[in-house]
Amino acid sequence: MEPVSAADEVVDICRDLLRIDTSNTGDPRTTVGERVAAEYVAEKLTEFGIEVELHESAPRRANLVARIPGADRSRGALLVHGHLDVVPADAGEWSVPPFSGEEKDGYLWGRGAIDMKDFDAMTLAVVRGWQRTGYVPPRDIVLAYTADEEAGMEYGSQFLVREHADLFEGCTEAIGEVGGFSYTVNDDLRLYLVETAEKGIDWLRLHAKGRPGHGSFVHDDNAVTALAEAVAAVGRHKFPMVITPTVRSFLEQVSEALGIDLDPDNPELSIAKLGPIANLIGATVRNTANPTRLEAGYKDNVIPGKASATIDCRTLPGQAEIFLDQLRAVIGPDIEIEHVSQQAAVETGFDGALVEAMGAALRAEDPGARTVPYMLSGGTDAKAFSTLGIRCFGFAPLKLPADLNFSALFHGVDERVPVEGLQFGVRVLDRLLQAS
Ligand SMILES: [Zn+2]
Numbered sequence: 001m002e003p004v005s006a007a008d009e010v011v012d013i014c015r016d017l018l019r020i021d022t023s024n025t026g027d028p029r030t031t032v033g034e035r036v037a038a039e040y041v042a043e044k045l046t047e048f049g050i051e052v053e054l055h056e057s058a059p060r061r062a063n064l065v066a067r068i069p070g071a072d073r074s075r076g077a078l079l080v081h082g083h084l085d086v087v088p089a090d091a092g093e094w095s096v097p098p099f100s101g102e103e104k105d106g107y108l109w110g111r112g113a114i115d116m117k118d119f120d121a122m123t124l125a126v127v128r129g130w131q132r133t134g135y136v137p138p139r140d141i142v143l144a145y146t147a148d149e150e151a152g153m154e155y156g157s158q159f160l161v162r163e164h165a166d167l168f169e170g171c172t173e174a175i176g177e178v179g180g181f182s183y184t185v186n187d188d189l190r191l192y193l194v195e196t197a198e199k200g201i202d203w204l205r206l207h208a209k210g211r212p213g214h215g216s217f218v219h220d221d222n223a224v225t226a227l228a229e230a231v232a233a234v235g236r237h238k239f240p241m242v243i244t245p246t247v248r249s250f251l252e253q254v255s256e257a258l259g260i261d262l263d264p265d266n267p268e269l270s271i272a273k274l275g276p277i278a279n280l281i282g283a284t285v286r287n288t289a290n291p292t293r294l295e296a297g298y299k300d301n302v303i304p305g306k307a308s309a310t311i312d313c314r315t316l317p318g319q320a321e322i323f324l325d326q327l328r329a330v331i332g333p334d335i336e337i338e339h340v341s342q343q344a345a346v347e348t349g350f351d352g353a354l355v356e357a358m359g360a361a362l363r364a365e366d367p368g369a370r371t372v373p374y375m376l377s378g379g380t381d382a383k384a385f386s387t388l389g390i391r392c393f394g395f396a397p398l399k400l401p402a403d404l405n406f407s408a409l410f411h412g413v414d415e416r417v418p419v420e421g422l423q424f425g426v427r428v429l430d431r432l433l434q435a436s
Contacts, residue, residue, distance in 0.1 A: 048131030076172030083149030179394030195394025
């Protein structure tokens with residue numbers, strides 16, 4: 001048999017995973033494929049003698065965890081995690097069928113190609129490569145493949161952390177999405193963004209109460225009016241700018257690399273010049289609150305006694321309490337606030353041996369690589385794993401073509417991963433895990 005390298009195999013594994021439809025609709029009744037994908041992963045690992053544990057949080061909501069013993073078992077373990085679910089795709093909008101795993105124009109196409117079956121495939125290819133040669137990593141590596149990352153993580157990482165925390169015993173650091181991808185400055189310089197922080201999530205419901213009544217009368221206590229005023233005020237409000245250590249470091253380093261003058265009093269001017277990554281960074285300099293749902297009334301001529309709205313709030317590390325005071329000042333004293341779902345922000349420093357190893361692994365494969373820390377405005381499984389005291393990083397290495405609008409591919413139409421970038425990623429990941 002021909003020797004198989006991780007770089008060869010990663011493409012096949014990624015294609016296989018893309019062909020398993022793991023659409024997570026947010027409704028357990030219509031969410032599919034997580035069990036099938038987890039069984040596929042299990043097969044890829046057990047084939048080489050790696051023991052796996054498969055845990056379902058609900059029927060077919062499968063999560064898989066495996067531990068590869070390292071040479072020095074007294075050292076803290078490294079958790080390497082990826083989710084198996086994807087957001088749904090509307091085939092009518094795509095150039096190729098979204099679950100075909102088609103390869104064309106140098107890309108593998110399909111829902112999940114960058115979010116995040118690419119990294120799932122890389123991790124499998126790397127450890128299978130080790131098992132073939134008998135390589136033992138320096139410390140324990142814990143692999144986790146989760147369900148439900150795309151709809152709140154309740155059936156995935158949150159379940160694992162709550163019910164099976166023992167599987168992560170001794171894990172001190174973790175890598176997963178969203179980071180490690182390149183942003184080209186010029187031929188000789190590519191910035192690789194490493195996620196070291198995530199904003200917190202606070203989904204709130206605002207409730208206004210009033211006096212019910214007939215729609216034909218003069219009425220000065222209308223719940224719909226009160227709610228609408230509060231929602232409009234929140235939607236138009238710009239919360240004060242707060243530059244956290246991660247964002248400050250990002251802005252300084254990126255400004256220096258791009259030769260942009262950074263105005264510390266007005267970093268948004270600098271951010272606007274960042275092109276395709278401006279989107280990614282723009283929401284990390286302040287708390288945000290976006291109204292997303294409204295509910296009131298049941299008949300055209302009846303004034304209801306209550307009305308409610310959902311606000312999607314994202315808070316910077318350390319800002320959750322301050323944010324609530326700020327929000328209260330915007331909506332006034334009479335609106336009731338209900339917390340629907342809350343997950344704390346996470347932030348870790350851009351320092352230590354693992355961070356240095358990330359830079360070294362990238363530079364070994366791309367001499368023009370420079371790592372830069374950044375904060376993600378969204379949320380990932382890192383939120384759950386960090387509650388176990390694990391330092392979480394977004395590092396799923398990918399070298400991208402300079403002109404690819406990467407952030408637009410997340411949950412986007414025609415999601416695809418460059419085949420060369422995927423093979424680059426597997427080599428970087430292999431180096432990193434061997435050096436960690
Ligand atoms: Zn993801």
